[in-house]
Amino acid sequence: MLYAIKELMDQLKAARKNKGMSQRAFARAIGMPQSRLSKIENGRIDPRTSSLLELARLLDLELMLIPRQAVPAVSTLVRQITRPSHETGETAMYDLDNLEPNEEEPDEKDND
Numbered sequence: 001m002l003y004a005i006k007e008l009m010d011q012l013k014a015a016r017k018n019k020g021m022s023q024r025a026f027a028r029a030i031g032m033p034q035s036r037l038s039k040i041e042n043g044r045i046d047p048r049t050s051s052l053l054e055l056a057r058l059l060d061l062e063l064m065l066i067p068r069q070a071v072p073a074v075s076t077l078v079r080q081i082t083r084p085s086h087e088t089g090e091t092a093m094y095d096l097d098n099l100e101p102n103e104e105e106p107d108e109k110d111n112d
Helices: 003-018 023-030 034-041 049-058 068-082
Strands: none
Touching: 003 034, 003 049, 023 034, 023 049
16 A cells, blocks of 8 residues: 555544444444455445545535645644644634635725
């Protein structure tokens, strides 16, 4: 198995555990035999793309293709969002659930 796929499977497994779900309970929830989920999480089989998308979405995750140049910025945002604020003593810069469009500044050239 490719390292990138193993890392992805490890992240899915960690997300399942963070949700407090056993492998058996999660497999039941997604309608997949527990043995197949185990093989996916442990890298013994490569899941179909549709299965991977379903696993991620049921864990409140979203798979995306991100331009390589943007990966460091996205990684930083994810760390800031997922790290509890009590660990850092900081408050989050953005609440991604409540983003509102920026109001445009009035054009200084237009003095009607």
